[in-house]
Amino acid sequence: MRKECNIVKDLLPLYAEHLVSEDTESFVEEHLKTCGECRRELKKIQTPAQLAPDVNTAPLKTLKKKLLLKKIQTIVFTAAFVLAVAISVFSVLTSPDYLPYSDRLMQVTKAPGGTISIVFDDSVTGYSCTEALDSSTNATIYQISAWNTTWDLHVSNRGTQTVLIPSNSETDIQVYYCQNNGSEDILIYGSSDAGGGTMALPRLFLMPYFLMALITFAVLIILRLALRNKKAVTVWMDRAIFLPVSYMLAHICTKGFCFRTYSPQRDFFIILLVAIFFYCAILSGIRLYQSGRERKKQT
Numbered sequence: 001m002r003k004e005c006n007i008v009k010d011l012l013p014l015y016a017e018h019l020v021s022e023d024t025e026s027f028v029e030e031h032l033k034t035c036g037e038c039r040r041e042l043k044k045i046q047t048p049a050q051l052a053p054d055v056n057t058a059p060l061k062t063l064k065k066k067l068l069l070k071k072i073q074t075i076v077f078t079a080a081f082v083l084a085v086a087i088s089v090f091s092v093l094t095s096p097d098y099l100p101y102s103d104r105l106m107q108v109t110k111a112p113g114g115t116i117s118i119v120f121d122d123s124v125t126g127y128s129c130t131e132a133l134d135s136s137t138n139a140t141i142y143q144i145s146a147w148n149t150t151w152d153l154h155v156s157n158r159g160t161q162t163v164l165i166p167s168n169s170e171t172d173i174q175v176y177y178c179q180n181n182g183s184e185d186i187l188i189y190g191s192s193d194a195g196g197g198t199m200a201l202p203r204l205f206l207m208p209y210f211l212m213a214l215i216t217f218a219v220l221i222i223l224r225l226a227l228r229n230k231k232a233v234t235v236w237m238d239r240a241i242f243l244p245v246s247y248m249l250a251h252i253c254t255k256g257f258c259f260r261t262y263s264p265q266r267d268f269f270i271i272l273l274v275a276i277f278f279y280c281a282i283l284s285g286i287r288l289y290q291s292g293r294e295r296k297k298q299t
């Protein structure tokens with residue numbers, strides 16, 4: 001009987017799947033009628049196996065974090081790059097185009113109270129007025145510049161531009177129009193005897209910063225090659241290298257290869273702002289590229 005049980009147990013998996021012949025099936029069924037042990041074995045085979053659920057969610061959480069990090073990096077890269085390009089374009093569109101002096105450019109009048117009124121024509125969309133005291137002649141000198149921009153001419157409407165200069169009985173007043181084109185400033189109000197003429201020249205204000213960025217980039221490249229075996233140092237150098245690169249790229253995008261400027265503070269601030277966004281975009285783009293290479297290696 002034990003021998004028959006062993007034979008039936010070997011046949012039970014095939015019997016449960018109906019993969020035996022009719023004679024074998026009849027033999028097994030006859031045996032099962034009298035053998036409780038084999039019936040219990042058949043029941044085990046016919047009962048679906050209950051698999052224990054995998055409660056380890058660490059891999060899923062890791063994958064979720066990686067996907068979230070990639071999404072954030074993509075958003076940062078896109079936003080920083082778009083902002084850098086947008087600010088560069090806006091900087092070019094709002095760059096002042098200084099207007100040369102002409103009789104039709106402005107009307108200078110003096111009100112009964114002594115206030116000097118300067119009304120520009122419609123071609124002027126912006127102006128600047130600076131005041132300085134000439135200690136040698138005790139004269140108050142005003143320097144005025146006028147310009148328009150591509151943005152103002154085609155997008156915004158600033159209306160008529162007017163400058164009001166208050167009277168001062170204690171000092172003589174001179175008002176000069178700065179053409180900002182290498183020509184001598186034009187005296188538009190006051191006596192030339194009170195002081196000499198001036199000339200506004202462009203400043204190479206941006207040149208030292210561009211050269212400093214270029215030299216810094218070259219030095220970092222040399223140090224990076226010299227210390228290439230020190231991974232802890234090269235990681236930070238790889239990030240630092242893109243700082244001068246971002247500044248030079250921002251300068252080229254906003255000013256081209258021109259280093260002269262009549263508005264140094266404005267131009268320098270815009271270049272720095274664009275450089276920050278370019279730097280963020282470069283670092284995010286590199287990280288996205290490295291993540292893509294790591295996934296390819298894993299697959």
